Amino acid sequence: MKWIAAAVLTVVLALLPFLAGDFYVNLASQILIAALFALSLNLLVGYGGMTSLGHASYLGVAAYVCALLTSRYEFGHGPAAVISLAGTTAMAAFFGLLALRATGLGFLMITLALSQVLWGLAYRMSGVTNGDNGIAGLTRPRPFGVSLDNAASFYWFSLIVTSFAFLLMTIFVSSSFGSSLRGVRDQPRRMAALGFNPWMIRWITFIYAGFWGGVSGLLYVYYNKYIHPTSLSITSSAEALLGVIAGGSGTLGGPAVGAALVLLLKNYASAYIERWNMLLGLVFLFIVLVMPTGIVPGLGRLATAVRRGSR
């Protein structure tokens, strides 16, 4: 049943460019990228119980490395993508070593501090990163000779990547490794007593989440053809975290829905008001105080209640 629903959803999503104009197709591409980013963060927050406030590091670093390699060092898009993903994954492994010395709030503070260091670096190391001007004039790749420069083809490209990532992340969390990850989230001591290595399970998840964060970073830089230090900022991490929590952390599709809502809110709100950060802050307060378990589980409970009531 679930698989049929997923297949129907994929077909509907694939048909979108025939039904909507370029503006909406581009918006949908952005949603896919944000959803992939939020899904990767959800591996940590929802399934691992590791609340990271530095996930923008992986998006930003992958995007910066790819941008630098293709624009300054004249790499092809294939090698650039491989190098930036490998680099981002290696960085996740290193950051994981540091951040996983702590759990809970300590973990959160270390991930935040690390990502703020990278953000500062992107601003200050202007010889490399071009500082506040960002790196402009980038190109999109041409996989198998297909140009991605029009809205529909880029959308399909993002849809393929995101669906594939979603599938792999679903397999990851439904595997026995995923069960042990949830076990470590809820009962680390018992899991250790049962012979599991909680630290290793967390570390592997951290690296895996960093890798998918890097993939979303590549899509991000392909879409925008531009990269700026704000993509590494705490706001960027916080938007993704809000998406995860608003959508329902630890559910499969929730974070994608949450990320879509945050992105739509941002797009529509910034058409009317300039104060996106203030709105983001208010939404944070609202979600945490009113809907702490997220929108998707909240609606699920509502649906169950309605069904029970109608019987």
Add this chain to the structure above:
Amino acid sequence: MQFWIIQGLNSLSLGGLLFLLSSGFSLIFGLMRLANLTHGAFFMLGTYFGATALRAYDGLNIWVTALGAGIAVAAIGGVFERLVLTRLKTNPLGQVLVTLGMSFIISDACLLLWGGDSIPVPTPQNLQSPTRVLGFVFPTYRLVLLGVAIAAAVGLYFLLERTRLGAMIRAGVDDGQMARAVGIPVSNLFTIVFCLGAGIAGAGGVLGGPILSAYPGLDADMLPLALIVVILGGVGSLLGAFIGSFVIGFTYTFGTALFPELSYIILFLPMIFVIAFRPQGLFGRLSA
């Protein structure tokens, strides 16, 4: 030689400033188990209050301004703690998220009210002339700032170690449930400590104004420094915050002066060492 001495003094005054910022963060974390991500915004709010007051009234005393701004920021913090944080007592993650949301709201409100340009804060007139010590010329204000930070550290030490309130706070830090059981009103202490921490940060913001000036993004610049200080020194430890502040003050100042592009990487190094070898921080008793 002149370079090293001047940069050394700059490090000390930045360290003092960082202490004013991070001591409150550390106290709040120690008692409430709350990573208060609004702390950088409280600091920035203090700087903007100070800049506005000092530029509007010529000759206004900076110490009085710092006290006033500290009280104002403490009041804002107190309202936030009472209205929002107390509702989330059983939800530590939710608490962190609302402090993050609050920091976005404050920093955007500052941008709205004061605009995007940086506002310089005047150095007090009687402290503008440099001081000569052993033939070296020092900017007087930075020396005084260092003195104030040390005085604040001593004051906080006495408050925590020698007063009844301090004894209750320490009891709350060590074992909150037990403290409640013997009749210590821990939730009132939460409010007091939150106000105190916010107030010190706000006052520190005013005092840091003549060095840093008020600009949008000041909060995002200061918060990671506070986090690194606290990770380094250990959460909940006043001594840790003190030592950590000066370590980071030196690392940051010399890093910026000698390797401007890499200053952030250099900032990173002491933190990596501490996390690797002593994850609870140099003087931390509690693990975060």
